[in-house]
Amino acid sequence: xxxxxxxxxxxxxxxxxxxxxxxxxxxxxxxxxxxxxxxxxxxxxxxxxxxxxxxxxxxxxxxxxxxxxxxxxxxxxxxxxxxxxxxxxxxxxxxxxxxxxxxxxxxxxxxxxxxxxxxxxxxxxxxxxxxxxxxxxxxxxxxxxxxxxxxxxxxxxxxxxxxxxxxxxxxxxxxxxxxxxxxxxxxxxxxxxxxxxxxxxxxxxxxxxxxxxxxxxxxxxxxxxxxxxxxxxxx
Amino acid sequence: xxxxxxxxxxxxxxxxxxxxxxxxxxxxxxxxxxxxxxxxxxxxxxxxxxxxxxxxxxxxxxxxxxxxxxxxxxxxxxxxxxxxxxxxxxxxxxxxxxxxxxxxxxxxxxxxxxxxxxxxxxxxxxxxxxxxxxxxxxxxxxxxxxxxxxxxxxxxxxxxxxxxxxxxxxxxxxxxxxxxxxxxxxxxxxxxxxxxxxxxxxxxxxxxxxxxxxxxxxxxxxxxxxxxxxxxxxxxxxxxxxxxxxxxxxxxxxxxxxxxxxxxxxxxxxxxxxxxxxxxxx
Ligand SMILES: Nc1ncnc2c1ncn2[C@@H]1O[C@H](COP(=O)(O)OP(=O)(O)OP(=O)(O)O)[C@@H](O)[C@H]1O
Ligand SMILES: [Mg+2]
Numbered sequence: 001x002x003x004x005x006x007x008x009x010x011x012x013x014x015x016x017x018x019x020x021x022x023x024x025x026x027x028x029x030x031x032x033x034x035x036x037x038x039x040x041x042x043x044x045x046x047x048x049x050x051x052x053x054x055x056x057x058x059x060x061x062x063x064x065x066x067x068x069x070x071x072x073x074x075x076x077x078x079x080x081x082x083x084x085x086x087x088x089x090x091x092x093x094x095x096x097x098x099x100x101x102x103x104x105x106x107x108x109x110x111x112x113x114x115x116x117x118x119x120x121x122x123x124x125x126x127x128x129x130x131x132x133x134x135x136x137x138x139x140x141x142x143x144x145x146x147x148x149x150x151x152x153x154x155x156x157x158x159x160x161x162x163x164x165x166x167x168x169x170x171x172x173x174x175x176x177x178x179x180x181x182x183x184x185x186x187x188x189x190x191x192x193x194x195x196x197x198x199x200x201x202x203x204x205x206x207x208x209x210x211x212x213x214x215x216x217x218x219x220x221x222x223x224x225x226x227x228x229x230x231x232x233x234x235x
Numbered sequence: 236x237x238x239x240x241x242x243x244x245x246x247x248x249x250x251x252x253x254x255x256x257x258x259x260x261x262x263x264x265x266x267x268x269x270x271x272x273x274x275x276x277x278x279x280x281x282x283x284x285x286x287x288x289x290x291x292x293x294x295x296x297x298x299x300x301x302x303x304x305x306x307x308x309x310x311x312x313x314x315x316x317x318x319x320x321x322x323x324x325x326x327x328x329x330x331x332x333x334x335x336x337x338x339x340x341x342x343x344x345x346x347x348x349x350x351x352x353x354x355x356x357x358x359x360x361x362x363x364x365x366x367x368x369x370x371x372x373x374x375x376x377x378x379x380x381x382x383x384x385x386x387x388x389x390x391x392x393x394x395x396x397x398x399x400x401x402x403x404x405x406x407x408x409x410x411x412x413x414x415x416x417x418x419x420x421x422x423x424x425x426x427x428x429x430x431x432x433x434x435x436x437x438x439x440x441x442x443x444x445x446x447x448x449x450x451x452x453x454x455x456x457x458x459x460x461x462x463x464x465x466x467x468x469x470x471x472x473x474x475x476x477x478x479x480x481x482x483x484x485x486x487x488x489x490x491x492x493x494x495x496x497x498x499x500x501x502x503x504x505x506x507x508x509x510x511x512x513x514x515x516x517x
Binding site: 007009010011013014017018021022073076077078079080081082084085086087088233234 | 286289290307309310312317321325326327328332335337339341380
């Protein structure tokens with residue numbers, strides 16, 4: 001598939017202007033940052049709390065914002081205009097995801113910085129965070145494509161934020177109900193496990209399994225997104 | 236002349252409703268083709284099929300000599316432009332920013348923006364936010380967007396429905412100029428006068444089928460009853476039949492200096508439509 005940087009960039013610039021004037025959605029990005037500052041001041045310093053913040057950023061910024069951006073394009077019928085233009089699926093989905101990706105990275109950075117999280121191995125943690133963000137952006141895109149309006153989108157994305165923000169909480173429940181064991185394969189739990197291992201001194205080799213599982217989620221969600229998007233092109 | 240659109244036995248059935256049953260027509264390269272029909276007759280549905288936004292239930296639809304399923308390819312999408320009643324613009328962005336996005340998507344230089352805004356009479360308002368525009372202004376921006384990449388084929392779904400007469404006229408002039416440069420235009424409208432003055436040929440769609448298709452002139456002649464109406468000095472209006480009886484009568488009136496005006500009673504497209512379909516337009 002061909003991707004045109006010119007078109008991706010055009011959509012990114014348009015989204016940036018549009019988003020900065022859409023306070024109802026854009027103000028969400030400050031929530032994780034404020035919480036991060038709060039935890040940092042309180043001196044809370046555990047992997048679980050740090051990654052609750054990271055996962056919350058994924059839920060609120062990567063998934064929620066992306067979902068709203070896509071749902072608004074659908075609601076206002078502007079997605080149709082993009083689809084009818086020569087822009088390819090990759091141009092449109094790439095362009096529509098880039099702003100969310102950049103914001104997610106910026107918000108994660110400030111949040112963990114303010115929460116005073118200092119990973120034992122910055123490269124591994126950064127790579128894991130970048131990879132994980134792809135999953136949440138794809139998830140947001142999918143939910144956005146499914147909903148008919150921004151309002152509907154913001155309702156259906158809520159459970160997603162809650163499930164994924166409560167990373168370590170799920171592990172506690174799982175210990176009581178072994179059936180929920182599968183939940184430990186969720187990308188947010190895997191990210192926490194990965195970070196815990198890194199803190200205990202693991203290198204890249206020690207966290208390959210976690211990486212592979214997260215990558216699996218990313219690939220599956222990307223494929224599903226492209227399939228659903230292509231279906232939505234003709235209704 | 237070459238056909239740019241070829242449609243045969245085209246049908247679209249939605250879950251519980253037949254939108255079009257069996258539609259056949261061709262649009263020639265370089266013409267302005269009017270697609271007329273009452274509300275709900277399937278005009279928008281046909282445009283959506285022809286632009287690859289809907290898959291037909293059965294029948295064939297070819298655009299540029301290729302099946303419409305090929306319109307997914309970007310080299311085809313560059314060749315047509317669409318204005319539909321719900322085509323969206325970004326409300327929080329200015330007119331200029333909306334058009335700039337489309338310039339980049341279609342690989343058109345930004346200098347084109349002023350040119351199309353001039354054509355739709357909006358050059359002065361280009362920095363206005365789209366959400367603050369009136370309905371008619373919004374419609375003109377949508378039209379500007381459909382034109383920006385100078386498509387060979389333009390689909391216009393009720394392009395002047397929200398415009399005042401002055402702006403409608405201005406748009407008509409613009410469309411004629413585009414057409415003179417070679418753009419083929421496929422147009423739906425509820426405005427019979429617009430169809431009559433703008434279109435080379437018109438098709439009447441009703442009950443899922445094309446009921447009539449011809450030039451407005453030929454249709455009017457075919458449905459004319461060849462009578463004339465004469466207005467007399469005493470204020471009376473008499474309808475004279477064709478043939479010697481009417482001619483003698485008219486001679487009589489003229490001979491005695493009683494004639495104020497003479498009108499041939501050719502029907503309007505609207506009259507013909509009502510006659511053919513038994514339904515009123517709009
Ligand atoms: N997505 C859809 N699902 C179900 N039915 C539809 C859908 N789109 C259109 N229809 C139906 O198909 C028929 C034709 O609709 P269409 O919009 O093509 O009419 P139209 O000629 O454009 O009318 P108007 O002049 O009011 O714009 C209508 O009865 C409409 O209810
Ligand atoms: Mg319509």
